[in-house]
Amino acid sequence: MSSEFNSSDLAVEAHGLVKNFGTNRAVDGVDLAVPAGSVYGFLGPNGAGKTTTIRLLATLLRPDAGQASVFGHDVVREAGKVRHLIGVTGQYASVDEDLTARENLILFGCLQGLSRSTAKERADQLLEEFTLTDAASRALKKFSGGMRRRLDLAVSLISVPPLVFLDEPTTGLDPRTRNQMWDTIRSLVARGVTILLTTQYLDEADQLADRIAVIDRGAVVAEGTASELKASVGNSTMELHLNDHDEAELAAEIVGLALGVRAKAHHGGLVTAPLSDPGTVFMPLEALHEHSIAIASVAVAQPTLDEVFLTITGHSAQDADELQEIAA
Amino acid sequence: MNTITDSNDVDNTVENIKTDKTVLSAITPGTVRTISGATSLGQVFRDTLTMAWRHFIKMFRNPAEFTDVTIQPILFTLMFVFLFGGAIAGDVKSYLPTMIPGLLAMSVLTTASVTGTKMREDMDKGVFDRFKSLPMARIAPLSGALLADTLRYFIATTLTFATGFVIGYRPESGMRGVVVAGLLIIFTTWALSWIFALLGVIMPSASSVQGLSMMILMPLTFVSNAIVPVASMPSWLQAFVKVNPITHVVSAMRDLTMNGDWGVDVVWTLVISIIIVVVFAPLTVRAYMRKV
Known part of the structure; x- marks a missing residue:
């Protein structure tokens, strides 16, 4: 499917992105080039600036300096156009807590210009696809973490966007649900969606991402494929x-x-x-x-994220201490 | 890595995403799509209705959250009528024609402040990020909330009149005066809600909006002709009551229900409401658009 794409097409391009919150420089000159049809991972500990970078690219925040574009459209000057091309799935499920899963899908369908009947059809399709049909009219408070993430992702896919931002899609999920989320992400990629995801887990970036940017203190400190990155770690x-x-x-x-x-x-x-x-x-x-x-x-x-950080940045990240059990 | 669990993953794929290719197979590359960044007036209208629909669902799902337009008007009416009726007018029945229009203005205008609190709460939630990331009319979350709130004012108005009827209120001008007075108070409250929406947008938290709203509304509603006769007040207070816009609203309600007059106070009420909308709607929209 990715053969439909011209490989020189960039889904996301950024030069010198800067975002300050008061005196804190959350994003400090980020450069990015994300090829269309690929999975690009932002790897870094909490507070590294991953989420802020995503919010800048998703038109939720305006950069203080620098420039970024999505499929050639500037995220500031052409924000309205960019919003047609992206789906955003936040770290915390950004759906309406007081509505049911089905109502959420209909609401966001209508807000993206679908007629009411089309929005309903689309809602049912997505509920089916994300195995949420049985829970469609249940209160969201009774949803498990995995179900919430699936609904959040389903809402992001209503308009079939060519670029999807996933902010820590598996944080807090149990291993089984995490594997399911990985499969969902893989199947999206197989259909030609470009994905930009953030993660704290080296393993996750390794499993999913074609290229990885290691982010620390608001800047990209290393960039490359998973194996290039690992080779530098040892x-x-x-x-x-x-x-x-x-x-x-x-x-x-x-x-x-x-x-x-x-x-x-x-x-x-x-x-x-x-x-x-x-x-x-x-x-x-x-x-x-x-x-x-x-x-x-x-x-x-x-090699843990800590080791990646120790090697690349010379200081340690607090998170990540994962042992992959091969046999017990 | 994951050598053991990989075989399970295959099953999960089937369980998680049905291989129904029709739903997502049609990915059009981003560079090929023709899109417009502009928002049409039709879209503003459609998105406003959609957001109002969202508010209606939320209202009816959490009836406890709209006691301010259900229980409160009934409680206020009963409480004030029986508390002040005897003391002010000698008996409850002769107090009702003056009291019900006063209470109507008081209870319904007060509910406008909830618009601001709700607006702030909504903007602080994660779902607002979603709204901001969609190619929808940017103003819709605000305009939808204000539209949906007119239903709240309608409920409060109806219940205040209904409670009055139950305890023996018989307006002299008949149903026509009641309907016109009801429509006028709904419009005035809607106009007032723009001020509270502005507070909701610029204040730091929902509770600060609520605190400030109460501080504005309490003196304005009580230091008016709504509940007690103006003649009983000291002269400096009377001076304030005379310029208090709520006094004009209350007088307008009384004119309409007692003799069906479109008196000078009805005109005043309309003028004040329109001025509020003309001044505060642009301010609110500007402050809001800067935030989203």
Whole structure:
């Protein structure tokens, strides 16, 4: 589907965007070039300026300096046109709390120029598509976090916009609902929607985004594909928990030998080893099996956002401490 | 990563998004679309009606939130009539023809302040961001709220008259005077609501809007001819009562219901209302557009 697009088309272009709140410079000279049909991720901790940048691009705020355009239309001078081309899904579901899901979809359909009957049809289509039909007339207060996000996204898609802003689409969702949201996002991309999303999770940016901008203190400090970014961050770490804590020293030796690195034994039967290629994780496991050393759990720790920040900016982000469990 | 959960994801896809390609397949590239950034008058009208519809739903879903136009007019009418009736006019029945028009002005005008509070509350909610990001008429959230509020004034007006009828109020000019007085007070209240809408837009919070509104309305409604005879007041207070616009509104209500006269006070009320709209509507719209 993306073949319909001219690859040189930019969905979003920004030069030197600046936004001040009082004395606080929330966005400090952001440059962006987001190709149409791609997923672009803003990665950064809370307060880095991700949301403010999105609000500038979505015409919700006026920049104090700099210039930005959406599909060639200036976000300040041609805000009315830009609003025809975007869908915005906020960090907190921005739907009307007092209306039902169906009423919300009809309301926002009508406000986007659909006739009442078309708005109703469209509402039913979207409820069906986002599996909200059963909850269509239920009070929003009874909605789960995942349902709220789905409704919010459905509302953003009423006018089938070619560019969708997703501000922290999965923050606060449980892993299962998060995976569902990821699939929803992927299916939008497959249909040719350009997506600009913000996230605090390296893993999420890695899973979804074609390109990632790391944002810190209002500025883009690194930009590139997920693998480029990871390469700059360095290795993953393998973590092994043993059933018998006394075997840690021996296990460390075996693991080190199998990987050709120095493995360390810690308290409580924990063994860690740097892992340059996650594909080699089976080698120390086989070696331990041959020596009949029982393993309680194995995990490969991804480079965390903290490590990304430490490497790129020299200071740490508070968030993110995620271990990806491979097996238990 | 996610090697174990990936197989479940496939099922979730089906569950989450039905592979109904008709809904979203027609993505037209942004650079190819022909769009207009301008807002037509027809769109302003349509979006205003849509926003009024939104307010109606909210009103009827939270009846507790509009007690100011349901319970309050009934309570005010009963309370003031039986509290002051005997003391001022000797008996309740002869007090009603003067009292009901006074109370009508008082109760219905007071409900205009809620427009401001509601406006502020609405603007502070996340849904307002959504309105701002849509290619809709920018003024619609404001104009829709003001339009929907006329229904509130209608309810308050009807209930005040109805309560009066129940306790024996029989206006001399008959139903015609009642209907004209009702329409006039609804229009005047709508005009007044522009002032409160302006407060709602420029004040920092909903509670500050409410506080200020009460401070304006309490002296204006009480220091008028609405409840007590002006002759009983000290002369400096009488001077204020005479220039208080609410006195003219109350007198207009009395003229219309007692003898069906389009007296000088009816004209005054219309003039004051129109002046308020002419002055405050542009101010409110300007302050509002600067915020959105």
